[in-house]
Amino acid sequence: MEGGGGTLSEIHQTARKLLLKTRDGLERLERLEYSNSSSSSSDLSFAVSKDITQIQSLCVEMNRISRSIAAKSQRDLWNRKVEQIAEEAESLRESLDKYNSRNQNRMTEAKERAELLGRANGNSSHVLRIYDEEAQAMQSVRSSARELENANALGETILSSIHGQRERLKSAQRKALDVLNTVGISNRVLRLIERRNCVDQWIKYAGMILTIIFLFAFVLWRR
Template sequence: MEGGGATLSEVYQSARKLLLKTRDGVERLERLDYSASSDLSFSLSNDISQIQSLCVQMDRFWRSIAAKSQRDLWKRKVEQIAEEADSLKQSLDKYNIKNQKRITEAKERADLLGRANGNSSHVLRIFDEEAQAMQSIRNSKQELQNSTALGETILSSIHGQRERLKSAHRKALDVLNTVGMSNSVLRVIERRNRVDQRIKYAGMLLTVIFLCAFVMWRR
């Protein structure tokens, strides 16, 4: 249940703390003014991506647990964390969509007012900057998701290589055990051959003595 210097329990606790922090952040975000929410929205997006990455890590951990009861327990815990992270991500996405819609509508109203009185350039500049900030957040979020996917692929590859190394190690041990057993069998055969040779020579000697005694008796 260990990997990368942290146990499954430690990774789970880190994910739970980050989940609680993110949940509070989403609730606070919905109370903020739209113009002051860009930085918080970007931070929450990062936190959710980190939680999802921890879930991937925990998913590999619980699958390696030998006891089925413990494995099932951790599976439910990890799935619960993943489901809550998905729910927070959906809430954040809805908020960002609503925020973008509000900015677009405000820009359209300002444009209409500008055509009416020719004095809305400052308002338009404000909303242009806000729209650019939201677009930057979406781009950064996409880059984070791509980086997370790449990290998951690399971790899965490393995990597969470790399993192949374990399999090769077991095969090597089997070969060594087989060689050790073969050496033992050869030593037993060699001892048996030496005993057979001694019996053969002793039989030949007894036969010669018997023949000599018989000849002498016939005389």
């Protein structure tokens, strides 16, 4: 039960550690949600998104390896373990998306307030620039997260395609062996038929010769 990144147990342990790290990152994000550390929250949000994508990739790898387990009971057990981790990762992804949505709404509201204040006192360029920078940072985080998700989806598609091709090659190999076995049997049957035909020919010729000798002897005896 080994894959390119280690045994199934090792990959599962790595995924569990990443889950704990991601939960801790989300808790830190929630603590920073109403603080002024926009740069720290943007970097942390990107790191959390990257960890979630890595967990999902590990789930794909574990699914691939678990298919090679011969015992159905063990295979089902690992499938349940992988499914549990995948569900937790998806839950973390949803929590992160909700956080990003709240943060974006909060920045939009703050920008609108700054614009209103700017109209009142005519000096809001600095405030607006700060909120624009925050909005750009969050947009960059969301774009990077989407790219990671797309890369992960592409990896899943490639792995699934490779597995499908391998199964098709195995099926073709089995069919080829069946054909070869059938041809071998057919050749043996043909050889048996040829030998039988040869024996039948000899019997026919021997019968003809015996019949001629019998007739010749009968004619001589009548004389």
